[in-house]
Amino acid sequence: MTFPILPIISSPSNREAIAEFSVVGQILLPFESVSISKHFLHQFPNHVEVNVDTTSAKVEVDQIVELLNGGIKQVFIKESQVDEFILSGGLPSSRFAVKFDSSEVSDKVLETDSAFVFNCELTKDEIKKYGQNGNRGLYYENTSIAQELANKLASEDIYPIISSESLTSASSECGKISISSLFTAGLTTDRPDGLFTTLITTPAPSYTALGVVYSSVESIHASIAEKQGVYQSRKRRDELWYKGKTSGATQKLVKLEKDCDSDVVKFIVEPREGYGFCHLDKNFTCFHDGELTQKGESFGKGLAKLDSTLQDRFQSAPEGSYTKRLFNDEPLLIAKLKEELDELIEAGQSSPKDSNEVAWECADLFYFAMVWCIKNGVRLADVERNLDIKSSKVTRRKGDAKPAYLKNDNEKTEQKKEEYKMETIYVNDKSTDPKDISKALNRPVQKTADIMKLVLPIIEKVKKEGDKALLELTSKFDGVKLETPILRAPFPAELMNISEDMKEAIDLSMSNIEKFHAAQLPKEKIMTVETAPGVYCSRFAKAIENVGLYVPGGTAVLPSTAMMLGVPAKVAGCSNIILASPPSRSTGKLTPEVVYVAHKLGAKCIVMAGGAQAVTAMAYGTESVLKCDKILGPGNQFVTAAKMYVQNDTQALCSIDMPAGPSEVLVIADGKADADFVASDLLSQAEHGVDSQVILIGVDLTKEKLSEFESAVKKQAEVLPRKDIVAKCLSHSYTLLVDTYDEAFKLSNKYAPEHLILQVENARSFVPDYIENAGSVFVGGLSPESCGDYSSGTNHTLPTYGYARQYSGVNTATFQKFITSQDVTEEGLKSIGKAVMTLAEVEGLEAHRNAVHVRMEKLGLL
Ligand SMILES: NC(=O)c1ccc[n+]([C@@H]2O[C@H](COP(=O)([O-])OP(=O)(O)OC[C@H]3O[C@@H](n4cnc5c(N)ncnc54)[C@H](O)[C@@H]3O)[C@@H](O)[C@H]2O)c1
Ligand SMILES: N[C@H](CO)Cc1c[nH]c[nH+]1
Numbered sequence: 001m002t003f004p005i006l007p008i009i010s011s012p013s014n015r016e017a018i019a020e021f022s023v024v025g026q027i028l029l030p031f032e033s034v035s036i037s038k039h040f041l042h043q044f045p046n047h048v049e050v051n052v053d054t055t056s057a058k059v060e061v062d063q064i065v066e067l068l069n070g071g072i073k074q075v076f077i078k079e080s081q082v083d084e085f086i087l088s089g090g091l092p093s094s095r096f097a098v099k100f101d102s103s104e105v106s107d108k109v110l111e112t113d114s115a116f117v118f119n120c121e122l123t124k125d126e127i128k129k130y131g132q133n134g135n136r137g138l139y140y141e142n143t144s145i146a147q148e149l150a151n152k153l154a155s156e157d158i159y160p161i162i163s164s165e166s167l168t169s170a171s172s173e174c175g176k177i178s179i180s181s182l183f184t185a186g187l188t189t190d191r192p193d194g195l196f197t198t199l200i201t202t203p204a205p206s207y208t209a210l211g212v213v214y215s216s217v218e219s220i221h222a223s224i225a226e227k228q229g230v231y232q233s234r235k236r237r238d239e240l241w242y243k244g245k246t247s248g249a250t251q252k253l254v255k256l257e258k259d260c261d262s263d264v265v266k267f268i269v270e271p272r273e274g275y276g277f278c279h280l281d282k283n284f285t286c287f288h289d290g291e292l293t294q295k296g297e298s299f300g301k302g303l304a305k306l307d308s309t310l311q312d313r314f315q316s317a318p319e320g321s322y323t324k325r326l327f328n329d330e331p332l333l334i335a336k337l338k339e340e341l342d343e344l345i346e347a348g349q350s351s352p353k354d355s356n357e358v359a360w361e362c363a364d365l366f367y368f369a370m371v372w373c374i375k376n377g378v379r380l381a382d383v384e385r386n387l388d389i390k391s392s393k394v395t396r397r398k399g400d401a402k403p404a405y406l407k408n409d410n411e412k413t414e415q416k417k418e419e420y421k422m423e424t425i426y427v428n429d430k431s432t433d434p435k436d437i438s439k440a441l442n443r444p445v446q447k448t449a450d451i452m453k454l455v456l457p458i459i460e461k462v463k464k465e466g467d468k469a470l471l472e473l474t475s476k477f478d479g480v481k482l483e484t485p486i487l488r489a490p491f492p493a494e495l496m497n498i499s500e501d502m503k504e505a506i507d508l509s510m511s512n513i514e515k516f517h518a519a520q521l522p523k524e525k526i527m528t529v530e531t532a533p534g535v536y537c538s539r540f541a542k543a544i545e546n547v548g549l550y551v552p553g554g555t556a557v558l559p560s561t562a563m564m565l566g567v568p569a570k571v572a573g574c575s576n577i578i579l580a581s582p583p584s585r586s587t588g589k590l591t592p593e594v595v596y597v598a599h600k601l602g603a604k605c606i607v608m609a610g611g612a613q614a615v616t617a618m619a620y621g622t623e624s625v626l627k628c629d630k631i632l633g634p635g636n637q638f639v640t641a642a643k644m645y646v647q648n649d650t651q652a653l654c655s656i657d658m659p660a661g662p663s664e665v666l667v668i669a670d671g672k673a674d675a676d677f678v679a680s681d682l683l684s685q686a687e688h689g690v691d692s693q694v695i696l697i698g699v700d701l702t703k704e705k706l707s708e709f710e711s712a713v714k715k716q717a718e719v720l721p722r723k724d725i726v727a728k729c730l731s732h733s734y735t736l737l738v739d740t741y742d743e744a745f746k747l748s749n750k751y752a753p754e755h756l757i758l759q760v761e762n763a764r765s766f767v768p769d770y771i772e773n774a775g776s777v778f779v780g781g782l783s784p785e786s787c788g789d790y791s792s793g794t795n796h797t798l799p800t801y802g803y804a805r806q807y808s809g810v811n812t813a814t815f816q817k818f819i820t821s822q823d824v825t826e827e828g829l830k831s832i833g834k835a836v837m838t839l840a841e842v843e844g845l846e847a848h849r850n851a852v853h854v855r856m857e858k859l860g861l862l
């Protein structure tokens with residue numbers, strides 16, 4: 001039974017009164033103060049039930065339904081509204097309390113399950129009659145006689161309704177009614193010592209019974225007044241037992257209840273963290289259950305135990321714990337949630353059915369769902385409260401699933417079969433909407449603002465905390481705990497332990513890259529042009545001193561990128577080459593091939609970090625990372641966003657190569673193209689990441705040729721180890737069918753692909769005239785894109801997202817700046833002096849004009 005009183009609280013914003021009387025476990029709010037919404041009840045403590053009094057307002061049935069659906073326990077209405085809402089209206093009578101002006105209740109109303117509210121004194125017989133329905137509460141609305149009534153009718157289910165202003169939680173206060181006296185007045189006991197047997201439990205969700213003790217009227221008064229666990233010592237009757245007063249194991253009083261015949265009291269308390277209850281010190285509860293209830297550990301069983309264990313892990317998870325990894329790695333947690341849901345469905349659909357397997361899989365789903373909740377600050381008790389609110393709704397939704405979830409099995413199988421298919425768009429077909437063509441040429445890019453929101457806190461943290469932040473973020477995002485974020489040259493041989501074949505492959509590739517990039521160096525040390533007689537203008541290149549090269553290492557380790565960035569930097573003559581790459585999640589170390597390449601480049605050090613944190617460290621410098629003048633290299637959206645940010649921050653004084661994001665390819669193929677070659681090129685970029693995109697432009701293809709291409713893509717994709725990534729990439733990739741080569745190049749130039757592959761007859765004849773925008777071009781069926789990725793000599797760090805319109809890929813000049821100089825002779829001044837002075841004059845810049853004038857005057861040239 002609930003605490004026998006219903007306090008009226010003036011409004012939900014009266015937090016003080018709610019806190020003061022929450023031990024009662026129920027409150028009554030005037031309708032005028034309530035603005036119901038989906039989460040209305042969440043502003044109250046979980047254990048407090050909320051009732052609403054509408055009797056002095058004019059309410060419509062819709063408003064009543066809203067209140068009931070919002071989780072209000074009972075709505076107080078006038079007797080005259082019983083018909084409208086309950087008898088004809090069909091709303092559940094148990095959710096109402098009906099207010100009467102006299103003690104006359106019609107038989108019809110008596111037959112409902114509603115609670116009754118009276119404002120006049122009732123006889124004992126009337127109370128018996130009106131309260132005979134065991135579930136019905138009787139409320140009594142008269143402060144002056146409420147206490148007397150409560151005393152008289154303690155064992156009946158009767159609740160005086162009293163405004164919180166007339167109440168006090170102190171044991172006595174002049175002019176106020178003490179809630180503890182209302183509680184104790186109705187208690188009975190048959191114990192010779194006059195004490196009340198008292199059960200102590202924890203709150204929701206576990207409601208673990210902690211032990212049995214005894215209470216006296218005085219100890220209950222003290223407990224309510226102090227809002228903590230206070231009991232009666234049986235040995236020393238003059239002494240109250242303030243639980244934890246000396247040990248620190250105090251208990252916060254949450255709620256008080258009594259049993260059905262009012263002779264047992266129940267204390268619901270929150271024990272202070274880390275303390276148990278049992279006098280056998282090691283046990284959390286007197287009803288101990290071996291290890292499960294060890295003091296200071298998670299208690300309860302099942303979901304309640306999971307809830308407290310996860311909360312504990314969230315605050316201080318042991319290193320290496322899987323749960324900690326889940327908390328830190330949101331994509332992993334989301335993937336696991338989806339995976340477990342699918343497995344639960346599969347378990348229920350398996351034949352023969354295995355109910356144990358369903359329970360097993362459901363437990364997995366609950367575990368991951370609870371990790372998600374705790375990560376988002378939600379406890380099991382909060383979820384349970386929502387279940388209660390939802391179960392108390394009086395109107396139901398139709399409950400149909402969203403269309404996206406309604407695919408039947410055939411459609412799903414069909415979808416599975418179609419997994420490796422790109423959508424086809426017939427560009428010249430009259431029925432094709434031009435918007436579809438534009439959509440196909442739009443990359444699946446996340447909005448910069450969304451990414452920036454995630455990246456900015458990382459940038460700020462690294463700027464502020466330097467190495468410490470780098471170590472923390474590497475632990476968080478890459479799952480590796482390091483002692484230092486930097487590996488300095490000379491690099492230890494054991495960290496670049498690679499096979500001879502691998503060395504040969506790297507050596508050959510680096511040598512080709514070097515040849516191609518060395519050829520890009522200016523032919524002369526200084527280039528000079530005599531622009532006018534006696535005026536010599538020159539330009540010379542100087543290497544950028546400190547360069548930071550980002551080598552991706554998230555979904556795939558890319559030592560090839562270390563070669564592509566490092567070789568031109570070395571060729572250009574950069575003094576300090578620094579690499580950054582995240583350590584491997586599985587080994588905790590850098591990829592040995594990356595270390596080997598760094599060694600061959602003569603790199604000064606490798607920053608063992610990835611993502612936005614690595615970029616920030618190189619842009620601003622940390623205690624151990626040298627500040628770089630330019631940051632180069634491809635990466636995921638976090639890397640790209642951080643590069644874009646630092647190049648715009650004047651404090652960083654740092655430039656970047658270009659926005660080089662998810663890899664992409666556009667293949668132009670005609671009827672003569674080899675379907676296997678075409679498919680292999682599309683797939684080699686599709687396997688980079690789910691955010692990659694591949695485009696095939698088919699020129700004058702027959703239906704048969706198109707399906708030859710499609711079958712080749714499916715056949716090759718199905719056996720790829722990264723087929724899941726490929727499937728996702730192909731789901732936002734397109735085949736565009738056109739009639740002529742001109743159309744194909746027009747579309748390609750519009751798309752400005754990172755890689756353009758020409759698998760058409762006489763491919764060479766199209767280069768360079770037909771190509772306006774592209775990062776790198778692969779000419780003819782025998783030039784797969786992977787040759788350019790690794791070994792041919794061209795650079796694979798190329799502009800994506802369509803930036804090939806204005807950016808070049810990485811090249812030797814990317815690591816240089818070009819300085820101009822001039823040498824003007826007397827003859828030169830004669831040639832251009834007058835023009836300079838005239839222009840300076842029109843700009844009103846007299847000092848400029850004078851700089852020429854004084855010279856010419858001294859030389860007698862004026
Ligand atoms: N355009 C080019 O020239 C080119 C060349 C090579 C690779 N690429 C592309 O580079 C990309 C490499 O991406 P990747 O992810 O494999 O490796 P990456 O090294 O770019 O990113 C991995 C890093 O991202 C960070 N990270 C991961 N999850 C995070 C989160 N939730 N919040 C903040 N940071 C997080 C981590 O620190 C991790 O080390 C691919 O898209 C690939 O296609 C492009
Ligand atoms: N294709 C990527 C550039 O977009 C580079 C790469 C590295 N390794 C394999 N491929």
Ligand SMILES: [Zn+2]
Pocket residue numbers: 663684685688789
């Ligand atoms: Zn590639």
